[in-house]
Amino acid sequence: MTDLIEKSIKEASSYFQNFFSQEYFREGFLQKVDVRIKLIGIFILLLASISTFDFSKTFTIFFSALVLAKLSNIRIKLLLSRIWLFTLFAFIIVIPRAFMGVKDFYFLNFGEFVYAIIFTFRVVTAITLLQLLILTTPFNQILAAFKSFKIPQQFVFILGLTYRYIHLMFSELLRILVARESRRIKKTGFVEVWRFGGKSLGSFFIRTFEKGEKVQLAMNARGNDIKSYIKPFSFTQSEMLFTIFVLFALTWWIMI
Amino acid sequence: MHIPDGFIDLDVAAIFYVLTLAVLGYSLYKVRKEDVNLSLLGIVAAGIFAAQMLNWPIPGGTSAHLVAGALAGILLGPYAGSLAMASVLTIQCLIFADGGVTALGANIWNMGVVDVFVGYYIYKVLKGKNEYLASFIGGWLGITMAAMFAGVEVGLSSSFKYGITTTVPVMGLWHGILGIVEGIITAAVVGYIHTTRPDIMERAGEVKVGKITWAVLGLLILLSPLFAYAAEAVGYSEPLENVAEMLGAEEHTIYEGLLPDYTVPGMDPYIGTLISGIVGVGIVLLLGVGISRVHK
Numbered sequence: 163m164t165d166l167i168e169k170s171i172k173e174a175s176s177y178f179q180n181f182f183s184q185e186y187f188r189e190g191f192l193q194k195v196d197v198r199i200k201l202i203g204i205f206i207l208l209l210a211s212i213s214t215f216d217f218s219k220t221f222t223i224f225f226s227a228l229v230l231a232k233l234s235n236i237r238i239k240l241l242l243s244r245i246w247l248f249t250l251f252a253f254i255i256v257i258p259r260a261f262m263g264v265k266d267f268y269f270l271n272f273g274e275f276v277y278a279i280i281f282t283f284r285v286v287t288a289i290t291l292l293q294l295l296i297l298t299t300p301f302n303q304i305l306a307a308f309k310s311f312k313i314p315q316q317f318v319f320i321l322g323l324t325y326r327y328i329h330l331m332f333s334e335l336l337r338i339l340v341a342r343e344s345r346r347i348k349k350t351g352f353v354e355v356w357r358f359g360g361k362s363l364g365s366f367f368i369r370t371f372e373k374g375e376k377v378q379l380a381m382n383a384r385g386n387d388i389k390s391y392i393k394p395f396s397f398t399q400s401e402m403l404f405t406i407f408v409l410f411a412l413t414w415w416i417m418i
Numbered sequence: 419m420h421i422p423d424g425f426i427d428l429d430v431a432a433i434f435y436v437l438t439l440a441v442l443g444y445s446l447y448k449v450r451k452e453d454v455n456l457s458l459l460g461i462v463a464a465g466i467f468a469a470q471m472l473n474w475p476i477p478g479g480t481s482a483h484l485v486a487g488a489l490a491g492i493l494l495g496p497y498a499g500s501l502a503m504a505s506v507l508t509i510q511c512l513i514f515a516d517g518g519v520t521a522l523g524a525n526i527w528n529m530g531v532v533d534v535f536v537g538y539y540i541y542k543v544l545k546g547k548n549e550y551l552a553s554f555i556g557g558w559l560g561i562t563m564a565a566m567f568a569g570v571e572v573g574l575s576s577s578f579k580y581g582i583t584t585t586v587p588v589m590g591l592w593h594g595i596l597g598i599v600e601g602i603i604t605a606a607v608v609g610y611i612h613t614t615r616p617d618i619m620e621r622a623g624e625v626k627v628g629k630i631t632w633a634v635l636g637l638l639i640l641l642s643p644l645f646a647y648a649a650e651a652v653g654y655s656e657p658l659e660n661v662a663e664m665l666g667a668e669e670h671t672i673y674e675g676l677l678p679d680y681t682v683p684g685m686d687p688y689i690g691t692l693i694s695g696i697v698g699v700g701i702v703l704l705l706g707v708g709i710s711r712v713h714k
Contacts, residue, residue: 360606
């Protein structure tokens with residue numbers, strides 16, 4: 163049970179850092195761009211990055227992402243800390259292919275080795291772009307953009323509520339686990355951990371249901387109809403510069 | 419099991435976006451029609467997110483995570499459950515970069531549709547026999563099927579050079595083993611709620627499993643020898659054997675087992691494979707019954 167709590171706390175603390183970095187992001191170029199334009203622009207660049215195996219084309223998009231990061235005051239070290247694990251994961255999965263088939267470069271199949279490198283680079287470029295979006299956009303703005311894109315408001319409402327209650331529900335779950343752990347008097351095996359952990363989780367989900375019902379009642383009492391305000395769209399200098407940047411990167415990507 | 423960007427081709431991604439949007443659209447329609455409590459959905463989704471953060475220790479010093487798709491289906495019903503899982507997966511993608519934007523449709527399809535619906539309907543079919551066993555098999559098979567779908571998606575993509583004959587068995591086998599933990603936890607949670615607050619579980623009882631479901635399940639079981647025959651007819655062979663052949667590795671048997679290569683020594687290979695299959699299914703069922711007894 164101690165393992166369950168310790169490992170979970172460690173993982174959660176590193177995971178939730180993303181929330182804090184979102185809440186305290188710096189001012190910069192991408193932060194000023196309207197989230198609707200930013201979502202479309204980054205999605206286009208992302209599509210361009212993964213729709214080719216040409217290294218120079220993918221590098222064009224990766225370089226554009228680095229320029230955007232610099233203009234948006236995002237430290238490269240922070241960006242690297244958020245992409246290295248995905249890079250390693252992708253590389254480990256595809257690198258065995260370099261040792262299969264005809265070996266034309268010492269013990270390597272050089273063609274497959276090049277494939278493994280480019281495949282990983284595509285994944286890195288796509289994740290860098292996604293991180294740019296995450297590091298420069300509060301989630302509430304993304305929800306507002308979803309509403310503008312006519313995504314059903316019920317689903318956007320569920321997304322918003324999930325986001326708002328993640329911290330609270332996780333601390334609730336940990337409180338239950340710690341309370342149970344503090345009453346343990348002997349060492350427990352795997353089956354015991356699963357059994358007690360399962361019961362704790364059952365208890366947690368009952369509380370989750372109760373909280374959900376209370377929140378709904380409270381919202382009904384306030385007359386909430388889940389509709390919310392959407393900021394009017396305006397195409398200012400930031401949006402124009404970002405659009406030109408994306409079009410330039412895309413033209414470069416097509417021409418080389 | 420979250421597929422990142424770059425692992426699947428754009429046409430495969432588009433197909434699974436369309437399929438996912440169709441299911442989520444219908445789920446939204448059902449949720450609106452039944453006037454489901456949306457706050458409850460959002461907060462249970464947050465609860466699932468929190469539950470996924472737990473690291474469950476497993477023998478060997480490693481740990482496993484809960485996906486909870488089947489659990490969401492059993493607790494909320496398949497339609498509301500798929501929306502809750504879609505919410506969790508969208509936030510994981512757009513805040514934690516866990517899973518790609520282009521692969522979001524495929525990821526929701528695997529963990530928010532396949533896992534939820536398979537888990538829910540297996541639970542519904544078997545709950546009359548044994549609540550624990552039903553939720554264990556629902557949780558286990560739900561996640562295993564979801565993983566196999568992930569294998570299909572990456573295996574069909576030309577940008578990922580391992581073929582479908584490699585990706586599906588690898589994903590299915592690995593998650594078939596890890597899925598046992600998912601099944602045990604699902605059974606423990608469902609069993610606890612069923613005993614403590616059965617009224618919460620009543621909602622799931624509204625969707626009835628008809629004769630068609632039983633008929634489809636029975637037909638699949640009856641047709642299973644045909645799949646084995648078809649695999650033989652198209653010359654299917656184990657991906658690891660293909661790799662060994664490519665690498666020029668030779669087989670050195672350490673222990674043949676009781677049913678070597680899914681056959682019974684001295685018996686016709688097809689009948690031997692059939693008997694091996696029945697023995698395997700029996701072992702899995704006995705394991706499920708045993709685990710459900712432990713939880714009682």
